Structure formats: structure tokens, C-alpha cells
Amino acid sequence: MSWLRIMTVVRRHWYVLWRSPNRWFDIAVWPVFDVLLFGSLGAFVAQENEASRAAAPYLLAGIMLFHVLFQCQIAVTTGFMEETWSRNLLNIMTTPITELEYTAGLAVYAFMKLVMAMATISVVALVTYQFHLDSIGWGLVPIVGVLLMVGWAVSLLVIGLILRFGQSAEILAWGVNFVMLAVSGVFNPVSALPGWVQPLAKVLPTTYAFRAMRDLLDGKAIPWDDVIAGYVGSIVFCALGYWFIVRMLSTFRARGYVTRFS
Amino acid sequence: MGAVLDARGLRKRFKDVQAVEGVDLTVHAGERVGLLGPNGAGKTTTLLMLLGAITPDEGEIEIMGHRLPKGRSKAMEEVGFVAGYLPLPDRLRVREALGVFAGFYGLNRAQAADAIERGLSRFRVAKLADRMCMELSSGQRTLVGIVKASLHQPRLLVLDEPTASLDPDVAMRVRAGLLDICANEGTALLVTSHNMLEVERMCERVVFIAGGRIVADGTPDDVASMFGHGDLESVFLQLAGNDMDLDEP
Numbered sequence: 385m386s387w388l389r390i391m392t393v394v395r396r397h398w399y400v401l402w403r404s405p406n407r408w409f410d411i412a413v414w415p416v417f418d419v420l421l422f423g424s425l426g427a428f429v430a431q432e433n434e435a436s437r438a439a440a441p442y443l444l445a446g447i448m449l450f451h452v453l454f455q456c457q458i459a460v461t462t463g464f465m466e467e468t469w470s471r472n473l474l475n476i477m478t479t480p481i482t483e484l485e486y487t488a489g490l491a492v493y494a495f496m497k498l499v500m501a502m503a504t505i506s507v508v509a510l511v512t513y514q515f516h517l518d519s520i521g522w523g524l525v526p527i528v529g530v531l532l533m534v535g536w537a538v539s540l541l542v543i544g545l546i547l548r549f550g551q552s553a554e555i556l557a558w559g560v561n562f563v564m565l566a567v568s569g570v571f572n573p574v575s576a577l578p579g580w581v582q583p584l585a586k587v588l589p590t591t592y593a594f595r596a597m598r599d600l601l602d603g604k605a606i607p608w609d610d611v612i613a614g615y616v617g618s619i620v621f622c623a624l625g626y627w628f629i630v631r632m633l634s635t636f637r638a639r640g641y642v643t644r645f646s
Numbered sequence: 647m648g649a650v651l652d653a654r655g656l657r658k659r660f661k662d663v664q665a666v667e668g669v670d671l672t673v674h675a676g677e678r679v680g681l682l683g684p685n686g687a688g689k690t691t692t693l694l695m696l697l698g699a700i701t702p703d704e705g706e707i708e709i710m711g712h713r714l715p716k717g718r719s720k721a722m723e724e725v726g727f728v729a730g731y732l733p734l735p736d737r738l739r740v741r742e743a744l745g746v747f748a749g750f751y752g753l754n755r756a757q758a759a760d761a762i763e764r765g766l767s768r769f770r771v772a773k774l775a776d777r778m779c780m781e782l783s784s785g786q787r788t789l790v791g792i793v794k795a796s797l798h799q800p801r802l803l804v805l806d807e808p809t810a811s812l813d814p815d816v817a818m819r820v821r822a823g824l825l826d827i828c829a830n831e832g833t834a835l836l837v838t839s840h841n842m843l844e845v846e847r848m849c850e851r852v853v854f855i856a857g858g859r860i861v862a863d864g865t866p867d868d869v870a871s872m873f874g875h876g877d878l879e880s881v882f883l884q885l886a887g888n889d890m891d892l893d894e895p
Contacts, residue, residue, distance in 0.1 A: 392749025396735065399746075403737045470736045475794075478697045478727040478804075479750035480719045637701040637715075640660060642694065646732055 385488070389481045393489020394496070397463050401497070410458055411501040415451055416508050422447040422571075423513040441601055444515045446571040448505050449597055452528050453590060454561050455501045456535025457542070459494035460487075461557040464543045467645075468551065474646040483633060491536055498532075520597070523606040530593040530611070533618035538564070540625030544632035550644050570594050589617025649708075650675050650724065650802045650834045651696065656705035658691055658858075665691040666702070667858035673802065678828055678835040680849035680866075682842070682878070684886035688858040689838045693806050696836075697727055710801055723752065726795030729806035730788055736780035740766075740790055743779050744797060751798035758797070765793035769823045785816035792820065796827055803827065805837040809844060817841075821848050842878035852878065856885045 426440025545553040568590035592614040709721035748758030809817040854862040
């Protein structure tokens with residue numbers, strides 16, 4: 385592994401981010417409207433029913449932590465897609481950079497974007513709804529770790545599908561987030577989901593992360609069983625994501641799909 | 647002269663098409679080799695296999711002692727690649743894009759800056775350094791692409807149609823720059839082209855491919871006389887004609 389090559393990937397994508405106003409929407413615009421949407425929903429529910437005063441923090445913390453998953457996944461995936469859009473894939477494949485170094489570079493870049501997006505979200509939630517994430521406490525840190533890992537794992541899956549099926553699979557880069565949002569119990573316990581969805585929810589490590597978050601919001605101690613289940617699941621997801629992308633890359637090379645992007 | 651590239655028994659099939667059928671190719675240090683053949687002959691597939699971008703069905707590839715695919719990363723430290731049809735990352739300035747590729751080749755900031763200045767001067771495109779890559783003409787893009795491919799002073803430069811659709815004066819600059827690299831850095835060249843005159847001027851050895859097989863290998867004069875012609879253009883036309891005959895029902 386070459387740290388120089390990893391940081392070169394970060395630099396390459398930083399240039400693109402800096403020159404592309406549309407890319408700033410992911411970190412400076414959509415998060416604002418997500419906070420406004422779910423914050424307002426929570427405020428409305430709280431006004432209607434005194435017993436539902438906890439709704440606003442549940443919704444706000446849910447959407448804020450969902451953005452950890454979303455930002456991480458979308459930054460890695462669109463980073464890779466930038467190479468296909470600019471027909472740069474063959475240029476990169478003919479340099480010494482390895483797949484692992486390239487992916488690690490995208491993961492570092494995604495983390496930087498995540499920090500910027502979380503700053504935006506935190507400021508908007510604080511100013512608009514007087515909600516701040518640190519009210520949940522340090523227990524949030526291991527939960528964020530689970531979501532980061534799942535975000536990376538999902539991005540590997542999506543990139544693998546793009547390698548295999550070409551640009552028609554790009555829609556999944558955004559669509560998969562709605563699946564995770566709906567099925568992971570971001571705002572609600574798994575028991576509130578339809579019965580046939582619940583087994584799927586229980587397989588996702590994100591479900592345990594969001595459940596742990598709600599326990600923390602309720603003032604309980606860190607639910608280590610959920611956190612550990614989340615980490616075990618995310619390690620499995622990352623391993624599956626890596627296995628999948630290696631398989632797809634092998635198919636990509638065997639079938640000469642690089643010509644699709646050059 | 648030692649071999650920088652040694653490929654043995656390369657075969658590649660895409661569904662019903664046998665794109666490459668048993669290609670053996672060795673390129674020695676400092677050698678300038680033209681890989682020629684009509685459209686669909688298997689030139690680009692061969693190049694992409696040599697670069698590790700396509701996996702051969704059969705065969706072995708070794709670059710400077712590094713066996714592909716396992717040693718791909720080490721092998722690519724010795725190779726530079728440029729294709730006339732490939733753009734550079736469009737939202738980067740030329741200097742930034744070259745800096746990124748220098749990083750991929752393992753050059754630190756100072757080494758990269760030196761290599762970029764040297765390359766831009768060699769091809770007389772220093773004035774393009776602060777231009778956006780997307781604003782470059784095809785000729786400028788090719789020149790900058792060759793600068794990119796030669797930043798790390800590779801032992802082998804692989805060029806796929808580098809002068810396709812270029813004006814004669816730009817094509818001449820490309821040739822002069824490449825010959826300068828070969829003469830001063832001992833770099834070997836493996837170049838595909840449809841411009842036979844250019845290949846005769848630039849390469850000391852030509853390899854003709856047709857139907858995925860090597861049908862001739864030697865100096866331009868030897869290959870031309872092998873087919874009973876006076877120049878490569880006539881050889882090319884003969885092979886292209888044979889291919890068209892094969893396509894007819």
C-alpha cells in the first residue's frame with residue numbers, strides 16, 4: 385500500500401469537488417432540507433401530542449446519522465463514477481495504483497466529505513431546532529463507526545454492479561439509500577415495519593446502529609450488544625462487498641468491459 | 647538487449663469472436679515496434695492485455711520480469727500508456743492532472759514538478775499547463791497525454807493510435823518528442839497506427855496482425871518485401887482486403 389497514491393486519489397477528487405458546484409449539493413444543500421423536513425415533522429408531531437415530544441430528537445438524530453451512511457456511500461460511489469464519466473478508467477488502470485489503494489483513497493475522500501456534511505447538518509439542526517448531536521454523548525462514536533463501514537460496503541456493492549452492468553447500474557448509487565432508509569429503522573423500531581420486511585431489517589447492521597442511537601436518546605447506557613452486533617454485521621458486509629467487487633473486477637477484465645468506458 | 651516485454655501464446659475470445667489467436671510478442675529495451683493491422687485485427691485487445699486491463703484466456707505476459715496479473719502494479723511502474731481516443735480528467739487543469747498521474751506513478755511533489763516541466767517543455771506545450779483538460783484540442787490532448795505517460799521515465803511506452811486525426815505538424819511534434827524520449831532515456835516503444843508512413847519513419851520493427859494472428863514481423867523493408875510490395879501501405883491494403891473478403895458471405 386502506498387500512502388502517496390492513496391492521498392493522490394484524495395487530491396484528484398478534491399479538485400473535482402472544488403470545481404463542481406453540483407457536488408456541493410450533497411454536502412451543503414440536501415442535508416439542510418433533510419434536517420428541515422424531519423425537524424419540522426418532529427415539531428409538528430410534538431405540537432399535536434404532548435406524549436410525542438421525543439419525536440423531534442428521534443427524527444433529527446435519525447436523519448443526521450443516516451447522512452453518515454449516505455455521505456460515505458455516495459462519495460465513494462460518485463468518486464468512482466467520476467472516472468467513468470470522464471472516461472479516465474483506462475488511464476488509471478494502466479498506472480501502478482492498486483484497486484485497494486484506489487478504494488482506500490476514495491474512503492479517505494468520503495470521510496472528508498462526511499465531516500463537511502455533518503458540520504452543515506449540525507449547524508442547521510442547532511440553529512433551527514436547538515438540537516445538538518453531542519447531547520447524545522460519546523456513545524455516538526461507535527455507532528458512527530458502524531455506519532461508516534456499512535456505507536463503504538454498500539459503495540463496493542454498487543461499484544461492483546457498475547463494473548458488471550455498466551452505467552445503467554448507476555441509478556443504484558442513489559436508490560440503494562432509500563432502501564437502507566426504509567428498512568434499517570432509521571426513525572422507528574423494527575417492530576413498526578411490516579412483518580415481511582422485519583427479517584431483512586434484522587440482517588442489516590444499520591438496524592442495530594439506529595436502535596442503539598434511540599436507546600442513547602432515551603438516556604440509557606450504551607447498548608453494547610447492539611453496537612457489537614452492528615460491528616460484526618458491518619465486518620461481514622465489508623468482507624462481502626470486497627469479495628463481490630473482486631469478482632466483478634475479474635469479470636470486467638475477462639470480458640473486456642473497460643472498452644465501455646473508453 | 648534484454649526484453650522489457652515478453653508475451654507468449656496470448657489468446658482472447660469475446661463470445662463468437664476470436665479476437666486474438668496465439669500472439670507471441672517480445673519488445674527489447676530501446677526498441678521501437680509498430681503493431682499494425684486492419685480494423686478488428688486484434689491490436690487494441692492485444693495492447694489492453696499487455697497492460698493488464700483485459701485478462702487473456704490463455705498466455706503469459708511479463709514486463710521487466712513482473713508477471714501479470716500478479717505483478718501488474720510493479721509492471722506498470724515500468725510502462726506508460728497513451729491512446730489518441732482517451733481524454734484526460736476533464737475538471738482538472740493540465741498541471742493538476744499531470745501531478746495526479748505523477749502521484750500514481752509514485753513521484754513525490756518535487757519529482758513530479760520536475761517531470762512535468764521537463765515533459766511540457768519537450769513537447770513544447772508548457773503554455774497549456776494552466777488550461778483545463780476539457781479545453782484542449784485533440785492534438786494538444788495527445789501531446790499532454792504523452793507527457794503524462796512519460797512522467798516516470800518508463801522503460802516501455804505503449805501508444806494506441808497516438809496520431810489519429812492529428813494535423814501533420816502536430817503529428818510531427820509527437821514523433822519528434824517520442825524519438826527524443828527513446829534516444830535519451832532508452833525507452834522502448836510499442837505503437838499502433840493506421841498511418842503506415844509514420845510507422846516507417848518511427849519504428850525499426852513492425853509486427854502485422856490480421857485475424858488475431860501475427861502474420862509478419864521484421865523491419866519495415868523486410869515486411870514489405872515479404873508480401874512482394876515496396877511499402878507498408880500496400881501490405882496494409884492487401885491484409886485489409888483479405889479481411890474484407892473473409893467477411894463476405
